Amino acid sequence: MSKCPHVEWYLLGSLSTEERCLTTWHSLKSSSRLAGSYFTQVVDPPSPRYDQLRTQKLADRRSDFDSHGGLASTIHLHQLFEKTGDTIQWIEDFIAQAAPNVIVDITSFPKRFFFPIIKKMLKNDRIENLVITYTVPKAYPAEDLAENFETWRPLPLFGGKLEQPTRLVINVGYLAMGLPEELEQAGPDRLVKLIFPFPDSPASYIRNSGFVRTIEKNLRPERVELRRVGVNDVPDAFDHLLMWTDDGREPALMAPYGPKPISLAMCIFATLTDSAVYYTQPRTYNPNYSIGVSYREGIPETYAYCLRLAGSNYYTVPLV
Numbered sequence: 001m002s003k004c005p006h007v008e009w010y011l012l013g014s015l016s017t018e019e020r021c022l023t024t025w026h027s028l029k030s031s032s033r034l035a036g037s038y039f040t041q042v043v044d045p046p047s048p049r050y051d052q053l054r055t056q057k058l059a060d061r062r063s064d065f066d067s068h069g070g071l072a073s074t075i076h077l078h079q080l081f082e083k084t085g086d087t088i089q090w091i092e093d094f095i096a097q098a099a100p101n102v103i104v105d106i107t108s109f110p111k112r113f114f115f116p117i118i119k120k121m122l123k124n125d126r127i128e129n130l131v132i133t134y135t136v137p138k139a140y141p142a143e144d145l146a147e148n149f150e151t152w153r154p155l156p157l158f159g160g161k162l163e164q165p166t167r168l169v170i171n172v173g174y175l176a177m178g179l180p181e182e183l184e185q186a187g188p189d190r191l192v193k194l195i196f197p198f199p200d201s202p203a204s205y206i207r208n209s210g211f212v213r214t215i216e217k218n219l220r221p222e223r224v225e226l227r228r229v230g231v232n233d234v235p236d237a238f239d240h241l242l243m244w245t246d247d248g249r250e251p252a253l254m255a256p257y258g259p260k261p262i263s264l265a266m267c268i269f270a271t272l273t274d275s276a277v278y279y280t281q282p283r284t285y286n287p288n289y290s291i292g293v294s295y296r297e298g299i300p301e302t303y304a305y306c307l308r309l310a311g312s313n314y315y316t317v318p319l320v
Helices: 019-030 051-067 084-098 111-122 179-186 202-216 234-244 260-273
Strands: 009-014 034-043 075-079 101-105 129-135 146-149 167-171 191-197 224-229 252-256 276-279 282-285 302-309
Touching: 009 019, 009 084, 019 034, 019 051, 019 101, 019 129, 019 302, 034 084, 075 084, 084 101, 084 111, 101 111, 111 129, 111 260, 111 276, 111 302, 129 260, 167 234, 167 260, 179 202, 191 202, 191 234, 224 234, 234 260, 252 260, 260 276, 260 302
Parallel strands: 009 034, 009 101, 034 075, 101 129, 167 191, 167 252, 191 224, 252 276
Antiparallel strands: 129 302, 146 282
């Protein structure tokens, strides 16, 4: 955030079971640059397996928030599968209150929330300065991070254009979550581009490689192209999307299964080109979704991506 204006910011974040969900808030509050905040607390459907642990971990996060001066009035409950119209309404209400300087911390937001959030903000000229933050965890657990997946369908506001996409771009993650079945139904001839997050930890590399092997069973090798992209490199991921679609001329379907920063690049591209974004949304998230916060030289490893500065967008598509 050092290159962005020295102004006070309104923060939109998500209070979750993860320790890293409050890192950006702590940073802004300690530097006296926090004008206000809105935290969603996304409520998953009931899960006998996880409800007790989820309640305990949310209580820990709330204790951290309260002890550092957080206001209960800034925390708002939202159902994971709330109606799209309700989501749009509270996003627009937030923009009306928070503009012109907004930070969205996507660290703990489910994709079905942060994708429409980013789209509505990019489409709103009242926001003059827009920064997205993401905090890296210390580690991920060995067990599955989510389960009980919905059917393959577009994320809210990302149904895309009417024409049939000629290619599918997949952000490689840990879990294929029903994607192999979708690829099997679509047939082996679909042109598929894989964004493989790299470099990453050995454990992440193994899990991502397993994802690739799982979906390659349903594809013809000559129809698949894999490119390694920095796990936190939003600009490089965005440039690959431009390259693969002839600067947006060729319609593409996005599938954001991997790291949030690469999914952010997909979100920006899909917003600018009206591309479809499909996902098999989990109904249940593991309360131990991540472990701790990653630090570098004593500082939390938080990345800030400036999407708009003084009214000028940093990411553009030549044909739009």
